[in-house]
Amino acid sequence: MATEVDTLVIGAGPTGLGAAKRLNQLNLSSWLLVDANQEAGGLASTDVTDEGFLFDVGGHVIFSHYAYFDDVLNEALPEKDDWYEHQRVSYVRSRNVWVPYPFQNNISVLPTEDQVKCIEGMVDAAEARFRASAPPKTFDEWILRMMGEGLADLFMRPYNYKVWAVPTTHMQCKWLGERVAAPNLKLVISNTLNKKVAGNWGPNATFRFPARDGTGGIWKAVAKTLPQDRLKYGKKVVKVNAEGHTAELDDGTTIKYKNLVSTMGLDYLVNNLEGIDDATVTQMQTAAKERLVYSSTHVIGIGIRGELPNRIGDKCWLYFPEDDCPFYRATIFSNYSPNNCPQSSVKLPTLQYADPATGTPSSDAKEGPYWSLMMEVSESHLKPVNNETLLADTIRGCVNTQLLLPDSEIVSTYHRKFTPGYPTPSLERDSALQEILPALADRFNIFSRGRFGSWKYEVGNQDHSFMLGVEAVDRALFGSNEMTLESPDFVNGRRNTERRLAH
Ligand SMILES: Cc1cc2nc3c(=O)[nH]c(=O)nc-3n(C[C@H](O)[C@H](O)[C@H](O)COP(=O)(O)OP(=O)(O)OC[C@H]3O[C@@H](n4cnc5c(N)ncnc54)[C@H](O)[C@@H]3O)c2cc1C
Numbered sequence: 001m002a003t004e005v006d007t008l009v010i011g012a013g014p015t016g017l018g019a020a021k022r023l024n025q026l027n028l029s030s031w032l033l034v035d036a037n038q039e040a041g042g043l044a045s046t047d048v049t050d051e052g053f054l055f056d057v058g059g060h061v062i063f064s065h066y067a068y069f070d071d072v073l074n075e076a077l078p079e080k081d082d083w084y085e086h087q088r089v090s091y092v093r094s095r096n097v098w099v100p101y102p103f104q105n106n107i108s109v110l111p112t113e114d115q116v117k118c119i120e121g122m123v124d125a126a127e128a129r130f131r132a133s134a135p136p137k138t139f140d141e142w143i144l145r146m147m148g149e150g151l152a153d154l155f156m157r158p159y160n161y162k163v164w165a166v167p168t169t170h171m172q173c174k175w176l177g178e179r180v181a182a183p184n185l186k187l188v189i190s191n192t193l194n195k196k197v198a199g200n201w202g203p204n205a206t207f208r209f210p211a212r213d214g215t216g217g218i219w220k221a222v223a224k225t226l227p228q229d230r231l232k233y234g235k236k237v238v239k240v241n242a243e244g245h246t247a248e249l250d251d252g253t254t255i256k257y258k259n260l261v262s263t264m265g266l267d268y269l270v271n272n273l274e275g276i277d278d279a280t281v282t283q284m285q286t287a288a289k290e291r292l293v294y295s296s297t298h299v300i301g302i303g304i305r306g307e308l309p310n311r312i313g314d315k316c317w318l319y320f321p322e323d324d325c326p327f328y329r330a331t332i333f334s335n336y337s338p339n340n341c342p343q344s345s346v347k348l349p350t351l352q353y354a355d356p357a358t359g360t361p362s363s364d365a366k367e368g369p370y371w372s373l374m375m376e377v378s379e380s381h382l383k384p385v386n387n388e389t390l391l392a393d394t395i396r397g398c399v400n401t402q403l404l405l406p407d408s409e410i411v412s413t414y415h416r417k418f419t420p421g422y423p424t425p426s427l428e429r430d431s432a433l434q435e436i437l438p439a440l441a442d443r444f445n446i447f448s449r450g451r452f453g454s455w456k457y458e459v460g461n462q463d464h465s466f467m468l469g470v471e472a473v474d475r476a477l478f479g480s481n482e483m484t485l486e487s488p489d490f491v492n493g494r495r496n497t498e499r500r501l502a503h
Contacts, residue, residue, distance in 0.1 A: 003253070171425050299418065330398075
């Protein structure tokens with residue numbers, strides 16, 4: 001016999017939990033959440049190595065735009081000692097020096113010939129902006145118009161290729177909003193002549209991180225605030241019948257719903273839709289296949305014995321545009337919480353020196369202290385990665401970029417590939433979303449939302465995802481506008497103070 005609910009939520013990542021939180025807050029009882037995994041978190045999860053080092057799915061930092069999101073996190077982890085507060089200390093590795101972030105405002109630390117190229121490019125860009133009669137069409141055009149050829153070649157093009165695994169010419173630029181700082185030419189010139197660097201910029205200048213259990217700990221704690229009998233883990237949805245309003249699970253059971261909030265990948269959803277006329281399904285499937293682009297993310301973690309070196313200090317995360325390492329970003333994950341590493345008293349053997357040519361370490365287990373690095377590498381069909389050698393290549397890259405020294409003692413390693421990892425803001429993304437999302441919602445009460453449910457990177461962080469779930473429920477039940485889905489620039493440009501305590 002099929003289970004019947006008013007609202008079915010698929011996925012216990014931040015989006016699905018946002019939907020569930022809202023349903024619960026509205027005192028509704030006819031809802032259910034299913035997830036294929038055994039626990040909550042989705043991509044906002046944390047793994048632990050055998051040696052006791054924690055690694056998130058890449059550098060996860062919370063920079064909330066929403067009071068409602070903050071309320072929910074504070075409810076889930078209410079104690080002062082549940083969190084560490086951090087100042088962002090972030091650099092770009094370029095020409096063998098650390099350039100403070102944002103790169104474009106701090107070229108004063110680069111060699112003179114690079115400073116000249118960057119400033120010449122910025123002057124050309126200012127002129128091009130003045131003459132332009134139409135907005136830029138691609139990310140590459142945007143880069144040239146905002147920053148010029150010098151910064152494009154030194155940082156923006158190579159760095160973004162390493163992040164997105166597609167050339168910047170394949171990407172649109174509407175998604176950028178507040179994320180990339182436009183350089184202030186006067187400031188850049190005066191900083192360069194005065195050999196000064198500019199201060200912090202952007203919405204994530206400070207951030208907080210959970211003291212225990214990594215980012216995944218947040219979402220497990222949020223899940224605990226919900227009625228446990230409505231959360232069903234280890235249940236994968238294999239088919240959705242749109243007209244029949246039913247979801248079929250891999251154990252052969254079905255769930256009938258009035259409204260569906262799906263946080264599965266939109267491509268997976270449309271490929272497993274039935275109960276719609278063939279032409280419509282084929283059109284959706286073709287749009288998804290041809291116009292929705294993603295990349296995979298490899299996360300490589302390294303646990304190291306020794307005091308945190310001075311060259312690393314209080315750095316949080318670091319960007320790597322050059323080809324002396326495979327990763328685009330490294331996070332000093334032990335700086336986020338001491339509990340991301342085993343305690344000093346734990347005895348571990350050295351697995352290898354960072355440069356194996358240094359010799360063979362003793363197999364004796366020794367005490368810490370320990371610290372850790374977490375690197376991210378993208379992969380796509382346009383940017384293949386040798387999965388077999390990636391761990392060794394990453395460790396070599398850490399030595400090349402002085403994150404590690406040749407004789408650094410590695411005591412734990414971690415490598416996992418997440419597919420998909422990043423939803424690419426491709427040139428044709430918006431036309432595909434426009435064809436698929438409204439049709440699903442208006443005709444079939446299927447609200448496909450979330451990092452890959454609605455495929456919009458610009459509203460694909462944890463706070464956005466959570467609110468996509470909240471707002472999808474409000475749309476389904478009350479017909480409210482979905483600000484996060486519909487107006488990314490609006491929600492990213494301000495703090496959203498609405499608390500939704502009572503409807
Ligand atoms: C490398 C990387 C770095 C990031 N950095 C940050 C950051 O610094 N700050 C930040 O705020 N965010 C960051 N994010 C984004 C963050 O992870 C996402 O916002 C969030 O995880 C998206 O939540 P979601 O619920 O939409 O999707 P997901 O987290 O992907 O969750 C989807 C859930 O649906 C389940 N599911 C899928 N298919 C099925 C099915 N067929 N049946 C049943 N269940 C299914 C999955 O098991 C999963 O639990 C980062 C992400 C990555 C990959």
